[in-house]
Amino acid sequence: xxxxxxxxxxxxxSQCNQSYCGREMVSLGDLKEILNVIExxxxxxSKMSREKALTDHEVVAAxxxxxxxxxxxxxxxxxxxxxx
Numbered sequence: 001x002x003x004x005x006x007x008x009x010x011x012x013x014s015q016c017n018q019s020y021c022g023r024e025m026v027s028l029g030d031l032k033e034i035l036n037v038i039e040x041x042x043x044x045x046s047k048m049s050r051e052k053a054l055t056d057h058e059v060v061a062a063x064x065x066x067x068x069x070x071x072x073x074x075x076x077x078x079x080x081x082x083x084x
Contacts, residue, residue: 030076031073031076031077031080034069034072034073034076035073037069038066038069038070038073041062041065041066041069042066044062045059045062045063045066048062
């Protein structure tokens with residue numbers, strides 16, 4: 001399995017983007033796992049945005065984490081289609 005971003009940790013955007021460096025193969029398990037992470041990040045961001053201002057640094061960081069996870073999913077899908 002790949003290395004994913006823990007939901008209770010704040011990372012810089014560059015750290016989030018490094019979560020899949022050097023991947024050799026894309027498995028169905030990787031895709032399911034990243035989709036689970038994306039859903040958890042969406043829920044976390046939605047809850048935070050109801051409780052805090054959208055410009056709050058924690059809300060912005062959560063949004064960046066979700067963006068990074070979505071970018072990783074897109075890379076995985078591209079890799080999967082390129083290998084097919």
